[in-house]
Amino acid sequence: MNLKGRHLIDPSDFTLEELNQIFTVAQDMVDIPEKYDKICKGKILATLFYEPSTRTRLSFESAMLRMGGKILGFADAQTSSVKKGESISDTIRVVDGYSDIAVIRHPREGAPKLASEFSQVPVINGGDGGHQHPTQTLTDLLTIKTLKGNIDGNKVALCGDLKYGRTVHSLIKTLSRYKDMEFYLVSPPQLQMPEYVKNFVKETYNVKIVETSKIEDVIDEVDILYMTRIQKERFFNEEDYLKLKNSYILTADKIENAKEDMLIMHPLPRVNEIDYSVDKDKRAVYFKQAKYGVYVRMSLMAHLLGVI
Known part of the structure; x- marks a missing residue:
């Protein structure tokens, strides 16, 4: 080619x-x-x-x-x-x-x-x-392919700012092209994935999408947890940002029941959405992801x- x-x-x-x-x-x-x-x-x-x-x-x-x-x-x-x-x-x-x-x-x-x-x-x-953000998507796919062995058939949770996050918009559209994918969208109501993105992947690829506001609802189900930061620069006023900035903070105790081979990914930079204690967990691969x-x-x- x-x-x-x-x-x-x-x-x-x-x-x-x-x-x-x-x-x-x-x-x-x-x-x-x-x-x-x-x-x-x-x-x-x-x-x-x-x-x-x-x-x-x-x-x-x-x-x-x-x-x-x-x-x-x-x-x-x-x-x-x-x-x-x-x-x-x-x-x-x-x-x-x-x-x-x-x-x-x-x-x-x-x-x-x-x-x-x-x-x-x-x-x-x-x-x-x-x-x-297509090259971040390529980075994410290489990370999954290398560490999981296969992209097809994974259950993926996207967590955080799904409204303004260009990384997750590119990622869900591309992952939906692979076989047997399932998605869990975890966000506060104000930052939900745009309807046009959800409608596109559902109508085009007939993928399963579940929406929730609690990470605990899906943590034991997923193969990949993709965290994102609440992006201050995308808000029109600071008050709205301050209300939502601490919506999701991943700590070691929250992943106790997660799968042993789950991948914790993040496009970086992080602010406070992943506690530094999680870095020690073998499932935390965001720095490997950056290197890929x-x-x-x-x-x-x-x-x-x-x-x-």
């Missing part, structure tokens, strides 16, 4: 077979990193981050550097010509003359899609508003650049 020159704006841009190809190479990169340490020599990644990021930006930069390539870009749009009023379409048309591939994070939904329509190089969506993000982004860029 040739992915050269493609964009990744939404996980549905790739077939499951194409995703599996990316995961297979990513796992090989984990096992034999030296095999790939020069494949992007002479290639340049542009990182255009209009919104704060640690893991996404640094993992992309680490990924390109590990493959022998170079990076340029900005981590604060206020240091770029955006401050002068430059449009994203003009920015990408300039930057694609400086680079071979670009990753864009933007607070406005649809901005990476717009950039891809003007770009001569592959564009990767590094997160757009509360909409999508480097390798899946290595594989993705290598495929889009056509160097493998």
Whole structure:
């Protein structure tokens, strides 16, 4: 399968077979990193981050550097010509003359899609508003595939901010494409998964969805617990945030009855939704998950650049 020159704006841009190809190479990169340490020599990644990021930006930069390539870009749009009023379409048309591939994070939904329509190089969506976060989804899928052995047939609880959380929107849409999936949506009423997302996965893939406001109701049922933080930056006023910020705090006693092989995942950063005592539990894999993000982004860029 040739992915050269493609964009990744939404996980549905790739077939499951194409995703599996990316995961297979990513796992090989984990096992034999030296095999790939020069494949992007002479290639340049542009990182255009209009919104704060640690893991996404640094993992992309680490990924390109590990493959022998170079990076340029900005981590604060206020240091770029955006401050002068430059449009994203003009920015990408300039930057694609400086680079071979670009990753864009933007607070406005649809901005990476717009950039891809003007770009001569592959564009990767590094997160757009509360909409999508496809490379986090690829990270999550590689983590599940590697640690569970299989993505099909898992019961997955998504907990926390399901209204604004772009990571869970991308994840549930993509996981629904796999066989025999079941979902438990755990959130306060104010932060429930949007109806359009639930309707899409139910009508398109006929998956089972159960909604609850209590994590204790589902903890002994699930194979994967995917925690998310209550995102202060998505609220219009601080009072609403303060009412909800402590809705879910996962502690060691709350997972006593969970399955021995359950995975506790989190896209990070965490605030207080996972107590530090949980870090010692073998089921807590969120830091492994973050590391897998480097390798899946290595594989993705290598495929889009056509160097493998």
